[in-house]
Each structure stands twice: as C-alpha cells, then as structure tokens.
Amino acid sequence: MNARTAPPAHSRLVNADAVIRSARNVIKTEAAGIRALEAKIDAAFVQACQMILACKGRVVVSGMGKSGHIGRKIAATLASTGTPSFFVHPGEASHGDLGMIQPDDLVLGISYSGETDELLYILPAIKRQGIGLISITGNPNSSLATQADLNLDANVASEACPHGLAPTASTTAALVMGDALAVALLEARGFTSDDFARSHPAGSLGRRLLLHISDVMHAGDDVPRVRLEATLSEALVEMSRKRLGMTAVVDGENHLLGVFTDGDLRRALDDDGVDLRSASVAQLMTRGPKTIGSDKLAVEAAQLMEKHQINALLVVDADGCVVGALNIHDLLRARVV
Template identity: 65%
Template structure:
C-alpha cells in the first residue's frame, strides 16, 4: 500500500504512535542521563588505566547494543571488541586476557549466558563493568562497577519489546566513548587513521599536497609575461588559471578564465597587453600543509573555482581546482 493510499485516520494514528515513541525514549534518556555520576567516572578511570582492551558482551538485544558500543569505542581510541557470551562459554573466553576489562550488558541483570562467565572472569582477575536496569540484580551486585540504565517505561505499548532500554544503553555506550575520547585527547587525525577506507577518513587524511598540481604541472608565468604567454600556459596545464610569480619568486597574482572575460569586457587588447595589467593581485591562496577539506571550504566560502598553493615564503608551489577535489571525493 502506498503512502497516498493510507486512510487519513489511520495515517494520523500511525504518526501519533511514532511521535509517542520519541517522547517516551526522550524521557528515558533524560532520566538515565541525570543519574550519570561517580560510577560513570569510576568506569572511565578504570578503562583509561587499563593496559588491556575493553571486551563488550551481552545476549539478545543487549548483545546487539554491546556490539555497537564496541565498534564506537574502537573507532574513537579505546581498543574494544565484542564477544558473544554463548560462544565465550565454548572457547571464545580465550580471546579475553587477564589485562582486559569486561563491559557486560543485561537489562535484567540476570541473563544466564552472561552470569555464567563471571566465575571464569573472576579467576582470571578481570574487572567487570555491568550495565543493567536493575541495581539489585545478580550482575549488578557481582560487578566491580554498575552503570544504571533503568528507564521509566519501554516505548513498546506492551511493555515487552526492548525499546527505551536499548536506546538508553546505546546512549550510555556513546557517553563512555565520548568521555574516554576527550580524556585521551583523541583528534580528528586519530579518527581518520582508523577510518582510512571511509569517505570521512579520506576527507580528514587528505592534505592539499595530495591533490594539488605541483612541479611541472603547476601553471605559472613571470610578472613580465604577456597575456598571450599566460594563455598558452593555461591551455597547456588545463586548470583554467595560472599563477603569476614576481621577480623574487613570490606570488604576485593569479590569472583565470574570469580575468580574461573581464579584460575583454574592458576592451583591453589581450594580444598586446602584459599579464600585470589584467591579473588579480592578492588572490585567495592556501598553504601546502593544510587539509584538502580546508581548500574546499575556502572555495565554497569565496565562490571561486581554483586556488594557488603557496609555501611558507609565499612562493607558488602548486595549484588545484574544484575538479581535483571532486576527483579525490573530498566534496
């Protein structure tokens, strides 16, 4: 049935049900967030001081949440991975070393598969952080630290399907990851190094020098050149622009397709004119050490299609245009 075919009354009821879920879960997050305090800080301190990894585990929906928490932690500077509690009891427990900390999720705090691991973890000397919705549950009592994710109500009208509780657990995991990220001084460059294949990582890793045209590919003429010579250079290098170098090698200006059109509009005889008459002086530039994303931002901000890349002494060392950024998938 298409959206247009849904009767109006039914459509209103469906939308109201969706909004109600957001309201219930927002209230749950507010309630759990208000309880973050000493236990949360202790959990962060324990993880920061550990030479090992954070092993996340949980059964059912809690297991799915634990897997996502592990992925978020690992990508933000805290070595972490997920172990299925059922598989752990059949050999995967060997993946956990005595220096690791275990983050165990169970909203009831009574999941048999999770509780079964506790004696073995205790014998090995592992610290356990529990994330449950019942502070008096077996898991909460047996853990070294308990993170309370109890919610006032599930969003499910039957009060059966984990909804608000899983959202709260996810948010608590995100809170841990962000608090640890800040404590470690984790940077955008660090994030990019763990995401080299993704578009975000690519944007964060690429520098101007990775996408610019330098050396023999750099379009550049001297300030004494004619417009005709500049046009030949632009045509050869095919960037729609050329840098203009002063006698001392520093950047004197830039000449673009737009400058050519403006010169023609002014009635300048470009066959006879010198480039110094028509070039743009003090153009927008970017340093060779900057990120490619900064070049994209500069072009967008000033509505220009190309940039000259300069070194610390303002000498032109490269050039790039928006097509270079598009090919590198920076924009």
C-alpha cells in the same frame, strides 16, 4: 472470513492518524529515557572511565539478545575512538570463547534486567582471573549490578512498546550510555580527527581527514605560471596548456605576485577601456589571491573555495613561492567533495 479469503496483509489499509501517533509516541518515550540519563552521569561514570583508561588490555563487551546487538555497536564505537575493544557472545564464551578474555582486559556487561543467565554464568570465571567488570543495567539491585565493580544505571521509566515487552527505550538508553563512555574516553585520551581517520582509511571520512594538499595538487612543470611582464596572450597560452583555469604570476625567484583567472579574462572582455591586444597580465591579474599550504588538509581547500566562491587555489611555501596548484576538479577526483 477464513485465512483463504482474508485480504493479503500488504493490501490492508492503515489508519494514518494512528500510525503517526504511534511513531511519535515511540520517539517521545525514547527521548524521555535519554533525557533521564543525564542525571545518572555521576561518580560511578567517572570511575568507569578511570577503570577503562587504566586498563592495559581490551574492553570486552558482552550481552545477550538485543543487549548483545547494542554491545556490538558499543564495542565498535570504542574501538574506532581509541579504546581497543571487541564483543564476545556470553553464550559462546561458556563454550570456549572465554579464552579470548585475558587478565589485562576489562569486561563491560550489558543486561537491562541484570539477570541474564548466560552473562551471569561466566562471571565466576571472570572474577577468578581478577578481571574488572563494569555493568550497564536497568536495575542497580540485580545480580549483575551487585557483582560488578561498577554499575552504570540505564533505567528507563517505560519501554516504547505498548505492551512494555519489546526492548526499545531500554536498548536506546544503553546505546547512549555506551556512546557517552566512548566520547568521554576519546576526549580524555586526546584522540584527534587524524587518529580517527587512521581507523577509517577506506571510507570517505578517511579520505577527507587524511588527504593533504600535497596529495592532490599539481606540482613542478604542471603548475601554470608566467612572469609579471608576460602579455595577455602568453598568459592565455599557459592557462590553456595547464588546463586549471588560471595561472600564477610570479617574479624571477618564483614568489607569487598575483593570479590571472578565467574570471579576470571575462572582466577584461567586458571592460571597454582595456586594449586586449596590448594589455599585460600585470594590468589584469588579481593581486593578493587566496592561497593554501601544501601541508594543509585537502578538505580545507574545499572549504576555502566554497567560502570565497572560487574554483582554484595556488599552493605556496612559507616564503610565498609557488609550489603547486589545484582546482575543484582535483578535489572531486579525490572524492574530497
């Protein structure tokens, strides 16, 4: 059968058992490589963290090929977790981009073999400027490892590729080592979720972490509220007007006494002992309702609603006075949930 008569590649049948076996072997091999890293987190790792924390400039990550792809991700992770960092391609560095690296910076070089020519070529220039160098390699006796101030050993027993050629387990190990550095540094710096959100303002994560109750709540005249002596009819009118499915019940100084909700109304309708024509809201309201402060995060309101299976919350100040209200639809509009 020649090339013209061979069936197209996409139409060839695969052996399902073989495919599953191959995929599971990849996962097993890479998982073993990651597990082996745990024993390699030693004094050198601690010193690497100390070097980075002491760095007055940026962490410049560099690597070729697949190590370069891993390096870009490590640089991005470091930058988003409190360690200023960027990636420089070693090939471009020797053609002018070396000027991006300043004396206060620190270089993190990644090469599994530790013999990547493009990376080794720029080492003299880095050394001349007295710039610190940390390497991540699979060979502690390699040129890169021995010329570095510190080497982090990311050696793996084998690649997941059956030919032992394609970087698979080795790149995964380098990535995990980079993540370990980033998280250890994050904790050492006391980097908080608010700090993280500031570098992710456009995404859903930023919205979840940065939006406060005060940003999404209804305030002022938009807050449904009636006095304790209000009739059921008056409470229903207020609920209908403000359209939040509830109304706060307050005293003359705006202190929260209770809440009357759609659920309270349904329970009253099912209670034959309640005369709806003469009932006051004080008879039917829920006392001690769940509330939240305006300085809390909007995501906390979502968690509170989910935990107590409610659809709305009243917002109170330190004195227990009603200052706002919100419901699940407000959180949905803000894309908090």
